Amino acid sequence: MKIVTIIGSHNVPLGQLRNTKQRKVILEELAKLESHPTASELYEIVRKRLPRISLGTVYRNLEILSQFRKINTLHPAGFEKRFDGRTDLHYHVRCVRCGRLDDVPLEPFDTIDEAARNVTGYEILSHSIEFVGVCARCRSHKEKEP
Amino acid sequence: MKIVTIIGSHNVPLGQLRNTKQRKVILEELAKLESHPTASELYEIVRKRLPRISLGTVYRNLEILSQFRKINTLHPAGFEKRFDGRTDLHYHVRCVRCGRLDDVPLEPFDTIDEAARNVTGYEILSHSIEFVGVCARCRSHKEKEP
DNA sequence: ATAACTGCAAACGTTTTGCCAGCAT
């Protein structure tokens, strides 16, 4: 008997995605928007077309669509806040396998704030960069994952 | 009569910060750590020195210390996930006043992943950048804030 | 036929809050 580790959320199907009305409307409405809505904002919008849809369905579909790269999830899934004794500007890298978070010892890119100011109309105060990747430890354990 | 808008969390004092044992220990332990603990991880650590401290106190102090720039909060306070119909790499800017989130129409900095790889030992897959600043609308309303 | 999917409601884990006593200034 072989034990298989299922990667990803419990609600993401192993087989074929289906094209339900709910999923279609969620995608359509999200595509229409310039903004980056939260799940419940999108729920309110979608509800105008599908009054009986549930918030759970919206969450489930956003998760699935994100896994299949149809949409993008901005503030990376369910992570707790983390705190850092350093207050100087520095960057972080997160391991997608184990969630480990490390500092990245690079000098801050101090020119990019000005670039952002020029194209956004914002007064830019600072920025943060989070790299995502696979840490050394997880890379050496790669045989565990299919 | 003048209406004053209180900025920031309900638990952040308007007056002078005090130097309590709990606050000191939280700061000390956080400073010792190379890692970026969550509130409850830090709670467990601090509890070894102050067994009667509560998790609420840890949260309150982290919030206050963060406001006063004594520490840094990594995954910026309580924001919900946001979803984006675009799946290509692009950056975002958040207004610290109103929470508004916009796209930043800059070309992706494709060289920085390699720089990060060189200094971290991670296999770097991607990165995200979030600028923080004040949006045009909020800048024109600045008279409302002290 | 079958596996994906939905709505609903309950459960979950994290964070915030109200209360009141206690302590730093």
Place this chain on the structure above:
DNA sequence: ATGCTGGCAAAACGTTTGCAGTTAT
């Protein structure tokens, strides 16, 4: 004396999950 702060417990919040019935393929 003032008002910031702590502990505690309850509430709030965003998100996930179990269930039982439904739907797309």
